[in-house]
Amino acid sequence: MNKKKQVKKSVSVKMEPLKGQFFDLSPAKTGRTKLIFAWMKDYARFVFSGVVILVVLTVASAYARGREVISESSTLASVAYEDLQEGAMHLIGQNQQEALASFMEAEKNFRALEKNTAFFTDQARTLIGQSHYLDTANMLMDSALLVTDIGKQLTELFESIKQLPDQIFAAEGEGVMELIHHEKDRLESLIQTVVDLQQKLAGVHLDTLPEALSEKVAFAQEQIGLFLTILLELRDYSDQILTLMGDRVPHRYLILLQNNHEVRATGGFIGSYMIVDINDSKITKMESRDIYGTDGQLSQVLPAPPGIDLIADRLFMRDANYSPDFPTSAQQIMWFLEASRGPSVDTVIAITQTPVEEALAMVDGEIQLEGIPTSINAENFSRLISFYTEAKLSETNTPKQLLFDLIPIFKEKLETADRWPELFALAKKMAQEGHIQVYSRDPGVQSVMDRYNLSGRITPAQEGVDYLSVISTSIGGNKSDEYIETDLSHQTQIDASGQLTDTLVIQKEHTYGMLDRLAIQELVETYGVGELTEGTLRIILGEGDNLDYMRVYVPKGSQLISTEGIDMEWVDISEDLGYTVFGFVYGPLKWGDMQQVKLTYTLPFDLNFKPIDDYRFIAQRQAGVENLSIQKEVLIDESLHVEQSFPESQDMPTIDQAFDKAVIYLVSLVKK
Numbered sequence: 001m002n003k004k005k006q007v008k009k010s011v012s013v014k015m016e017p018l019k020g021q022f023f024d025l026s027p028a029k030t031g032r033t034k035l036i037f038a039w040m041k042d043y044a045r046f047v048f049s050g051v052v053i054l055v056v057l058t059v060a061s062a063y064a065r066g067r068e069v070i071s072e073s074s075t076l077a078s079v080a081y082e083d084l085q086e087g088a089m090h091l092i093g094q095n096q097q098e099a100l101a102s103f104m105e106a107e108k109n110f111r112a113l114e115k116n117t118a119f120f121t122d123q124a125r126t127l128i129g130q131s132h133y134l135d136t137a138n139m140l141m142d143s144a145l146l147v148t149d150i151g152k153q154l155t156e157l158f159e160s161i162k163q164l165p166d167q168i169f170a171a172e173g174e175g176v177m178e179l180i181h182h183e184k185d186r187l188e189s190l191i192q193t194v195v196d197l198q199q200k201l202a203g204v205h206l207d208t209l210p211e212a213l214s215e216k217v218a219f220a221q222e223q224i225g226l227f228l229t230i231l232l233e234l235r236d237y238s239d240q241i242l243t244l245m246g247d248r249v250p251h252r253y254l255i256l257l258q259n260n261h262e263v264r265a266t267g268g269f270i271g272s273y274m275i276v277d278i279n280d281s282k283i284t285k286m287e288s289r290d291i292y293g294t295d296g297q298l299s300q301v302l303p304a305p306p307g308i309d310l311i312a313d314r315l316f317m318r319d320a321n322y323s324p325d326f327p328t329s330a331q332q333i334m335w336f337l338e339a340s341r342g343p344s345v346d347t348v349i350a351i352t353q354t355p356v357e358e359a360l361a362m363v364d365g366e367i368q369l370e371g372i373p374t375s376i377n378a379e380n381f382s383r384l385i386s387f388y389t390e391a392k393l394s395e396t397n398t399p400k401q402l403l404f405d406l407i408p409i410f411k412e413k414l415e416t417a418d419r420w421p422e423l424f425a426l427a428k429k430m431a432q433e434g435h436i437q438v439y440s441r442d443p444g445v446q447s448v449m450d451r452y453n454l455s456g457r458i459t460p461a462q463e464g465v466d467y468l469s470v471i472s473t474s475i476g477g478n479k480s481d482e483y484i485e486t487d488l489s490h491q492t493q494i495d496a497s498g499q500l501t502d503t504l505v506i507q508k509e510h511t512y513g514m515l516d517r518l519a520i521q522e523l524v525e526t527y528g529v530g531e532l533t534e535g536t537l538r539i540i541l542g543e544g545d546n547l548d549y550m551r552v553y554v555p556k557g558s559q560l561i562s563t564e565g566i567d568m569e570w571v572d573i574s575e576d577l578g579y580t581v582f583g584f585v586y587g588p589l590k591w592g593d594m595q596q597v598k599l600t601y602t603l604p605f606d607l608n609f610k611p612i613d614d615y616r617f618i619a620q621r622q623a624g625v626e627n628l629s630i631q632k633e634v635l636i637d638e639s640l641h642v643e644q645s646f647p648e649s650q651d652m653p654t655i656d657q658a659f660d661k662a663v664i665y666l667v668s669l670v671k672k
Helices: 002-019 033-039 045-065 067-092 096-128 132-171 176-202 211-244 291-295 326-339 354-362 381-390 401-416 420-432 443-451 478-483 514-527 534-543
Strands: 251-259 269-279 282-290 347-352 436-440 466-476 484-494 500-510 546-555 559-564 572-576 579-589 594-602 612-619 628-636 640-646 655-658 663-671
Touching (some): 132 176, 211 443, 251 326, 269 291, 326 347, 326 436, 347 354, 354 381, 436 443, 466 500, 478 484, 478 534, 514 534, 546 594, 612 628, 628 663, 655 663
Parallel strands (some): 251 347
Antiparallel strands (some): 251 269, 347 436, 466 546, 500 594, 546 579, 612 663, 628 655
């Protein structure tokens, strides 16, 4: 009994210094911590964890040696802290060499600090036996060294990934998979180091530390866990990249070339497509095909859906991208390809003309093709391709031969461009706007596409959430959608009882003008009119009356109560993808004119102010559509009060912006 009391008393005495009697160390302040916090969500979560560990380490080191070494330990700890900060900042700025030097310097100072405390730690263990304090000090020291190791490994990994595109193209198909597997091995090593750090931090005895420091270490443990999750996701991502490159088995792609100047639900009309086979990162087959040639092989007859039935008596592959949900359309297109005597494919990629235009501008593209008097660039690409195709100027049986001839030259130009970070950023932007969409039969690949918003999925319907998506399908006017500017105005009225009534105004303006007519005339003077007349070409290339079949997706069960600009009896009401759909023909809209259609409908749910309720709204844009804007407004009864909102506003928030990404809106309402 006495022995137990004595031990308890001894522990109590050892805890006293940790309560702040002589520990006044604090890391030198540089003013850069705020930036690290802002960047933490991506690659630098470990930096914050390292800083927290170092602060605790400083305290533990000072405890182990006492007052006589506190000044020396303080200096080493502060310098090491600065080195970690420098390394993180260089890493954020993509200065890998400087980052590596800073992390190595931090490791040197940690080693010196470790050596400085080793003798006293050993002596303390001899005198007082096992101690949670000494265990904590050692684990924090080991953790700090692991943090610097992680910094070095992450820096080396980033540097290698940065150089990977150039290495891949320099290899010309040889050894590419070995390069990628090597970087994957680097990632595996980094993951193991982070796991080791996580285990070290898990062994820290939080109860031996002051409350403030204990909370910081606990937070560091959480951040390391989040960082590990990011790395594991990256590993999964790399596995799927290997699958797409035909690592174990060949991978076949169907690449749909969509013309978004003739809009369809997933971006644009499918005029042509490519079949590409990849095995061990090498393209073993690349075929370009005209969609009409494939449709001519289809023997099965499927009825055309609403809108398409106004221009065709049956459904073909060229019109199969009817669903705005890209996985749904992609699966249907794959079926049509096989039913038209085409091959089965593993992955479908849909791409509009916009990414090509943007990439040409980025690489200062001027492409010269044999037989074409003028070079192709970002400014004339779309118009020249459409003109050349519609006028049937190619001497081959394929009217889209210019596009097919352009592809390998453009591919070579991209490979020689030293602007990969900008191109990757462009690809991300184009995916966000729906100009690039991907669907794969492989569940693992598809999960990555969903995670990185590349799949083009329609947001699943949610109970009690207002939703809007306006989908246009061109059924007349040919390429006139290039000149259409669309403005969506969505207003929600909330009365005292919580009933919700939405009013949607769709305004479209046909902006084709005399300058556009002159541009087409210049093409005619250069190339001639082929098999058509100049007047017909002008109509096809934008001057024609624009005519769309429009579908408005709203919460399932919504009731249409009035219309303006269109007879209510002409609105088709159906259900699709968990939503109610209002379908109608919009137009014809002549060039220079503007039209409006207004729909008013009640939502299938009410708000319940007992004592508070939220109005939530999501608007999802159509893939690939350009020149689109949206306004959102909520009108509330005078008996209601806004508690909080997103976007944040002192009053009722409104939205008025380019509709280039999904819109989220929320207001919390209470009775006054």
